[in-house]
Amino acid sequence: MGLADDMRQHVVDTFFGPEPPEGIRRLFAPDRAFQAALLFEHWQFLQGFPRWVGSIIAGTPHLDVVQYEVDNLYGELIHDATAEHGHYALVLDAGVEAGLSREEILRGPPGPKMARAIDDWYAIARERPWVEAMAAVHGTEMLADQRLKERPGYRYPYQMGDESFLRGSGYSPKGRQFLATTRADTEHAGRAAALVERYAVDAATRAAVMETFRRSMRDMGLYFEALVERADAWRGRFPP
Numbered sequence: 008m009g010l011a012d013d014m015r016q017h018v019v020d021t022f023f024g025p026e027p028p029e030g031i032r033r034l035f036a037p038d039r040a041f042q043a044a045l046l047f048e049h050w051q052f053l054q055g056f057p058r059w060v061g062s063i064i065a066g067t068p069h070l071d072v073v074q075y076e077v078d079n080l081y082g083e084l085i086h087d088a089t090a091e092h093g094h095y096a097l098v099l100d101a102g103v104e105a106g107l108s109r110e111e112i113l114r115g116p117p118g119p120k121m122a123r124a125i126d127d128w129y130a131i132a133r134e135r136p137w138v139e140a141m142a143a144v145h146g147t148e149m150l151a152d153q154r155l156k157e158r159p160g161y162r163y164p165y166q167m168g169d170e171s172f173l174r175g176s177g178y179s180p181k182g183r184q185f186l187a188t189t190r191a192d193t194e195h196a197g198r199a200a201a202l203v204e205r206y207a208v209d210a211a212t213r214a215a216v217m218e219t220f221r222r223s224m225r226d227m228g229l230y231f232e233a234l235v236e237r238a239d240a241w242r243g244r245f246p247p
């Protein structure tokens with residue numbers, strides 16, 4: 008297997024295997040508190056994402072990597088053809104629809120575990136070589152990769168962006184729209200993984216990439232724990 012498939016398999020084994028983390032289970036069966044928690048915490052995560060991408064751009068000598076990163080950020084932040092604006096605006100709108108105020112989403116702060124994960128992604132972006140940071144940062148998009156379904160051990164009959172899942176999911180209309188935009192992450196994560204594979208040419212670099220990628224997936228584990236903690240804390244505010 009190549010590096011990209013190794014990464015996808017690690018994501019399947021960690022998050023979509025026989026015993027997925029609680030946060031993944033609830034993502035696929037969300038109550039109102041979980042929906043609000045997801046949008047609130049995801050917004051906090053999104054504040055870091057373009058800055059981590061900036062460090063990849065600053066570190067790489069390769070124009071195709073810079074082109075990819077600009078293209079990715081344009082869809083996320085400015086405009087996606089499948090949405091009215093970029094994905095960011097949609098997350099705020101969906102958060103308001105879920106019962107939060109725009110102000111409280113913007114104000115934050117992230118829950119303690121999300122804060123730890125975000126700090127670590129900043130550390131990776133600052134301290135690790137760009138090719139490792141690229142695997143780590145875009146690994147966060149790989150959780151929505153449609154290609155995970157083709158890997159051995161993937162336990163769900165659908166992915167989070169699939170219409171067949173979203174229709175009966177219990178997500179509100181804008182929440183569904185937000186999750187539908189994660190379909191773009193198949194391309195985002197796939198192109199990033201292909202570029203990492205192209206430029207991680209020797210065995211030592213490939214091993215370092217996988218190590219930093221696994222570190223980022225431990226941070227994703229914290230991300231999902233933060234969702235569960237926030238949803239549990241908000242159960243009284245958003246009764247089922």
Ligand SMILES: [Fe+2]
Nearest residue numbers: 148191192195
């Ligand atoms: Fe993306």
